[in-house]
Amino acid sequence: MAARRKRTLDAVAAEMRGLLSDKTVVSAASMSAPEHIFALCHDMTTEQQECLVLLTLDARIALIRRVLVAKGGLASCPAHPRDVFREALKDNAHSVVLVHCHPSGDPEPSGDDLALTRRMTKAGVLIGIPLVDHIIVGRNGYVSLSARGVL
Secondary structure, eight states, rough: OHHHHHHHHHHHHHHHHHHTTTOOOHHHHHHHHHHHHHHHHHGGGGGGOOOOEEEOOTTTTEEEEEEEEEEEOSSSSOOHHHHHHHHHTTTSSSSSEEEEOOOOOOOOHHHHHHHHHHHHHHHHHHTOOOEEEEEEETTTEETTTTOOOOO
16 A cells, blocks of 8 residues: 555655656646645655755746755754745735655654744744745655644
8 A cells, every 4th residue: 555655645746746857837726735735746755954944936826947956964944034035026926835855754744844844834824925825844744834733
């Protein structure tokens, strides 16, 4: 079962990357579902360092751009709101999603992850570009902080 699910996720990830490489807009339905965002960012599960990626979204919740905004060490990835939202402002984004990886493979959020989410949520409210989800990915799956009620 796990092998079949992994093949399915890999197939979806390949398809999503293909869409991006063709500069085709990824649909709003794709960007509003955490499992689709995980598929889009599945390549991050093999990172050896924590990375923070920003997905900028338009008013239809369609993907504008995926951009690496921070790269950290084995257990942390410091990020400042100005670095994250600078990219969102460049894209004239309507909203954003944060995705970061845990090299350990365990996607459970740490206290630092929750603090980062709260900090970015507050910054987004002030700027007028809401953070709609923060997804943590690892080899063992993903956690959507929006689905958990953190946002």
